[in-house]
Amino acid sequence: MSLLEVRDLHVWFELPNGTELHAVQGVSFDLDHGERLGLVGESGCGKTTTILALMGLFPPSVSVAGEVIVNGENILGKGESLIRDYRWKELAMVFQGAMNALNPLMTVGRQIVEPMELHGIASGAAARKRAGELLEMVGIAASGADRYPHEFSGGMRQRASIAMGLACQPKILLADEPTTALDVMVQAQILELLVGLSNELGLALILVTHDLPVVAQVCERAAVMYAGKIIENGTTEDLYHRPRHPYTRLLFATTPDLYDDDDVISIPGVPPRLDRQIVGCPFQPRCDSAFERCSSEQPALKSLDVGHSAACHLNDVPVSVTAKPESSPRNGQALDAVDGSDDGS
């Protein structure tokens, strides 16, 4: 049995105008002990909502369906009151903007001690001692516990956030764009820290990011999300060398590589709006390999190899059309007009 099983998760946001936005549309995945999973996609694809859903962290105007199974129990099943006991104890989180994620009026130490006392891990002097140890584990002197968040640099705040995440020895750490606002060197420091902690403590990690190369270097497995759905799920190696969905292949081709002179391309158009019904494959209008079936029938996520699944009709066609990224069909120049002319609404 996996450590974490997500089964057919749906999230709807109620919009002010009375309609609904179907932000997460039936997401399922598993996570094993000590495994590092990347959740990748463009902004608005539902990746942040998905991991907030794992902890039940919704604003009031949300409805949710599906199961999030931790230790064999569906923690979503009984709503806020049950899920509260799991928070930070089983799953902890590192947020995107570390500045805003820490209370400006509380010392860093107190914020680390707080969940320990709440969940009965440690209290008083023992908890404070452990907070100091955790800070040292992430590379901050224990005396940093007495300081306020605004006295820390961005990188140190993110380290403190990670220390706070480890306070209750969770089995799973969710990291939402943990390095987005940081410099390359600090980003490397934080990623190294996360990988090191995951190896040492056997911590399972879900890394949410739009940065494919980061996932390729940090995670063994990744799920690519598009328009609220996982469209491909597999090892990072499979995703790069044997992509089975055109979006994955194109997404890799949009990021330049230091030592690879391949043309970088842009994907024309914009993702579909999630407050409307989508007919056919949601990626079809932007896809370079779409055919008739794609505009009428929505492809389901199908298992193709061991640990590799994708949602694309091309995989039903005998000859595999999905190729390596070097045969990118259009160069950037030609795409300008297409990207530009799409009006996004």
Place this chain on the structure above:
Amino acid sequence: MRSADYVIKRLAFALFTIFMAITINFFLFRVIPGSAVTDLARVPNATPQLRHALTVEFGLNDSKLHQYFTYLWQLVHGNMGISYVNQQPVFPQLLNDLKNTIPMVTIGTVAAIIIGVFFGIVSAWRRDSAVDHVSTSLAIAFYSFPPQFLGLVLLILFAGTLPSSGMEYALAGVFGSVGFWSRLQDIGIHMVLPATTLCLTLYGEFTLIMRSSMLETLGEDYVLTARAKGLRNGKIVVRHALRNALLPIVTLVAMSLGWIMGGAIIIEFIFTWPGIGWAMWEAVSQRDYPMLQGGFLILAIAVVGCNFIADLAYFKLDPRVSE
């Protein structure tokens, strides 16, 4: 280091403001054409002897600049002149009045803050519920009532049940001395209506500000972090949101002190409370300019002093201030 800077800065500002108040006071009364002190003909109660005494003491025949420095010099020595009405020095009279004003205003304001903050939190927490709607509507209504209206309504409502004027039962002390506790009780009963009026006119604004400040705080990411940690709503509000949300209230109270004092003037006027507001109104109606001038100055100093205290409180509450 930095904190010393902050305190020095605020103190300098307070002193500068008091200096400005003194200066404006001087100009208002002596330099503007037709202004009061130099034009004693407008003053009904100024006897020739008084006129002469003032002329000597404040050098009213000297140049304006000289007068200004004489005025400053006299102020330093606690001399604000002599009342035209009762020929007594102004300063001790005003201090005595201030002594009566402070308890009434403090009780009314503190009660308003406590009630306002409480309903503000409840409103924000139960946002869009019936409780929120009732509390917000009441707050807007009370915010809109001018104190004179509210005071008069209370006067009519409680005519006969609660004393409507003065600070003590008129005959208290006439038939032998009164014990401390019974005197306190007497003053307390007299204070009910004025303090309640002040409290009711103030609490609405505190509620509204607290509500929006709380709502804003509840939208911060650290509240989401607190939720992710597994904290219950009550604890999130008390531990994480409250202190952050209270910061604007400190500023607000400091900023509205001037208004609170203004409200106090009217309330003292309505309920004949023998405080500084009442004294100022009396001075206005009797053209007792030294009294008016002194009253304004003392009010200004009191407000500036309270502002300085609020600055220090803010500094205590927010570790980021000294940055």
Place this chain on the structure above:
Amino acid sequence: MNVVDSLATSLRADVSAPLLEVEQLKMHYPVARGMTERLARRPQRFVHAVDGVSFSVAPGEMLALVGESGCGKTTTAQAVLRMLKPTAGAVRFEGTDLSTLSQRKMRPLRRRLQMIYQDPYESLDPRFRVRQTIEEPMLIHGIGGSAKDRRQKAIEALERVGLTPAELYLDRYPHGMSGGQRQRVAIAASLVLDPVLLIADEPVSMLDVSVRAGVLSLLDGLRRQRDMGILMITHDLATASHFADRIAVMYLGRIVETGPIKEVIRNPQHPYTKALLSVVPQRDPRKMVKPLILTGEIPSPIDLPTGCRFRTRCPMAEERCGQIDPELRTAVAAKGDDHAVACLLA
């Protein structure tokens, strides 16, 4: 056309002169002292934001200015644009030294010197229609002729940046547009002034990955077609390596290594460049390089380390690095004269 303008044009005729020449540029800010510090007679301290930077950009060339935040790259751009007055050094644009020019004399030159900002959600006035945004620069400089001519120019500019058909965009407000489209509008608004130098400050870092390449290729195409110089500020070495001709790596207010981009990336000489390159994540999970992660944080630009300013984080630092402040010179292992490095050990 006034004197300065014509002077600039005449100087431009000299083909050998680079478009932009920055020489020993310094930007130092006084650190605000508190009252107590002033009373205690603490010496006035300075932030050495930019501390002796020299580089040049030729027509049609793209120079990437690379470094972490706080290294002074944005301050350098601000000084080149003359939004800040340099403490010392010269900024020669088409031969005119901008660093001593008054804001008034600077104004006509601003036509030829345009900037593209990082955040297209912030850089367009939300109240302006696309047409107004593009016509505004012409109104500022009193060019573009009649309203009809301006409209025609706006249409041409939109088409040049790939927003076709332009009529679809003219009357729209930025809020209905995607990040990529907004950035294109900002570029179009710069192009109507026919600039010869474009400063692009992280032009794609706020955009979705899927449209980044489009905007970058647009800039790349513009400089090739119109012989425009581009100074691109970025922290993304991979992007720089794809689009720029030359690179200048900055650390704590100094350029530590500069040269042709491929040369610097394949054959880095400065330990800082090496470290920066090693932490760029690669797409291929099989190509795991052991990242050379520098520990600690960048020292404060107020109290600079003695000697080489990188030595506090340098894995190779020796004793003499604390004494000698290395000059930028041709690297020993370099494959050409134009590959310079500021390191005693290279």
Place this chain on the structure above:
Amino acid sequence: MSMLLQEAAVGPLPEVSRRPLRTVLRHHKSGLIGLGIILFFIVIALAAPVLMPYSPTVQSCAVFAPPSAKHWFGCDDGGIDLLSEIMLGGRISLLIGFAATLVSMVIGGGVGILSGYFGRWVDIVLMRITDYLLVIPPLAFALVVADVWGPSVVHVIIVIGILQWAPTARIIRAQVMTVKERVYVKRVRAMGASDTRIIARHVLPQVAPLLVANTVLTVAVAIYLETTLAFLGLEDPSSVTWGTILQHAFDRAAVSAGAWWTIVPDGIAISLLIMGCFLLGRAIEDALNPRLRVGHLSTRRWKLRPLVGLGPDAI
């Protein structure tokens, strides 16, 4: 503000509307109510000479006659119809309120823009003055000035106008300072636009809605100050305003006579107008500052929805 939740929910925040007033009235019911109240009083004040049922100067009923079918709001100590008096009194109260607000908006808006845009010594000088005005007790100051100058409508307008610009200047200054730092302003400056152009085309339109909101809120304060000064006897005693009506009632023993109708309708008129201004002003502010829309905490919980009929093909 929480970036996280914004993004999770509906993508980037909607931009502030270009027609705030229209948006306000469409989305904030309270703003519409506020505008209604203000318009109601303006119409009554303008049409008072036609609408007044009795003369406000000639006795038309018994002294302290209670409200009746003929005299809806009863009569005062001089036997004058109170409804007529209140209608007439609104004219001067509104005139003073709006005129004083105009004075304070011009000063406050100007000071705020200059101070915020140019900074440096302009800012230091202007802000010291502003700070001073913020700290001194306004009513006490008004008392002193009105007394020294003598009672007159124009004096009251000037006093209130001068007292009320400081908060506006502060708010506008803060807003201008953020607008000045906005990238699109920096961008046009780098393009060579002049300060005048930047202020006129980019800064002013951006702060205008806030200035409007502030104006509306200041009207409330001005009306409050006017009625208070009149109540304290610092206005021309012969003029009829909402403040003097209350003052007469208080002076002439209406309270001990139990003549509540001399106080309540007039007081409610003052309160309603202040409330109307407050509602409209606050609605505009809310529309400008949509931060209050998401909260991480609420008693309304997220809902669980059954997955019936939602197969893998569901939308």
